[in-house]
Amino acid sequence: MTDFVETVMAGRARLMCETVIAAPRYSRLGQITGDPGTGKTSVTNWLTEELGAIRIEAWAGMKEKTCLQELAHAFAKAGYPIDESGTSNTLIQRLIRHGTEGKLIIIDEANHLRWPTLEMLRSISDIGGAGLVIAGTDLLAKKFTHPQIRVFLEQFRQRVGTKKVVMQPVQDAGEIAAYVLAPRFGSVTQKSATAFLKKTGGNWRFAVALADACERLMSNEGIEKLDERVVETAAAWMAGGS
Ligand SMILES: Nc1ncnc2c1ncn2[C@@H]1O[C@H](COP(=O)(O)OP(=O)(O)OP(=O)(O)O)[C@@H](O)[C@H]1O
Ligand SMILES: [Mg+2]
Incomplete structure (x- = not known):
C-alpha cells in the first residue's frame, strides 16, 4: 500500500x-x-x-x-x-x-x-x-x-x-521520481525515471503496479539498485501477464 x-x-x-x-x-x-x-x-x-x-x-x-x-x-x-x-x-x-x-x-x-x-x-x-x-x-x-x-x-x-x-497523469520524470520511485527505491537516475515514465504514461495505477513488479524482480534477482534494465524487464513481465 x-x-x-x-x-x-x-x-x-x-x-x-x-x-x-x-x-x-x-x-x-x-x-x-x-x-x-x-x-x-x-x-x-x-x-x-x-x-x-x-x-x-x-x-x-x-x-x-x-x-x-x-x-x-x-x-x-x-x-x-x-x-x-x-x-x-x-x-x-x-x-x-x-x-x-x-x-x-x-x-x-x-x-x-x-x-x-x-x-x-x-x-x-x-x-x-x-x-x-x-x-x-x-x-x-x-x-x-x-x-x-x-x-x-x-x-x-x-x-x-x-x-x-x-x-492529469504525472507529467515529467522528476515528478515520477519524487512521487513514486524515491519513496521505494531511494534516489534513481534520470534515465531510469524517464524509462519508468514512458512505460506508465504517468498513470498512477500503472506506476504503482510497475513499481511493485520492479520490487519483485529486484528481490528475486538480488538487484539492489533500480535501473532502466529493471524497469524494462519488469514492464515486459507485466505485458506478458506473469
Ligand atoms: N497521490 C497519490 N499518492 C499515492 N498513491 C496514489 C496517488 N494517486 C493515486 N495513487 C495510487 O494509484 C492507484 C489508482 O488511483 P485511484 O484508484 O485513486 O484512481 P481513480 O482515478 O480513482 O481510478 P478509477 O477511475 O479507476 O476509479 C491507487 O490505488 C493508489 O495506489
Ligand atoms: Mg476511483
Missing part, C-alpha cells in the same frame, strides 16, 4: 474544495474528473481527512434512498449522528435541517447516480448549505437530449462554474 503523495494535482483539488466551501450558497458545487487511474479516489480520501469532509462512494444502480442512507451513515461516522430511517423525503429533510451548512460532501463515482439523485444532492447543497464535490467521469460534458435533463445539467454546470479539477 502506497502512502498518499501530496502531488500538484492534489494541491489543486484541495484549493478547489476550499473554494467550494467558501462560495456563496447556491453555488457550492465542485467537480473532480480524470481518466481511470489518475488518482480521483485517492485524492477524495485524502481530502476527506484533510478537510474533515463527508465522503461516500456511489455504485452502478445505486438508488436514491440508498445514497441518502449512505450519506447519513457517513455523517454519523464523521461525528454528526443522523437517523438513517424513514422515506427519502424525510432523510433529505433531516440532512438539510441537521446542519449540513458549511460541511463538505464528496461523492466519488458520482457518474453512477441517476439525475433525480444528483438533483436531490444539489438540493442538500442549495438549501442545506453544504459544499458538494462530485468525482468520477465528467458528468457535465455529457450530451442529453431530454429537455428536463438538459435543464438539470445546465443548473449543475452553472453552479460548478470554474470549480473543476481534471486529474
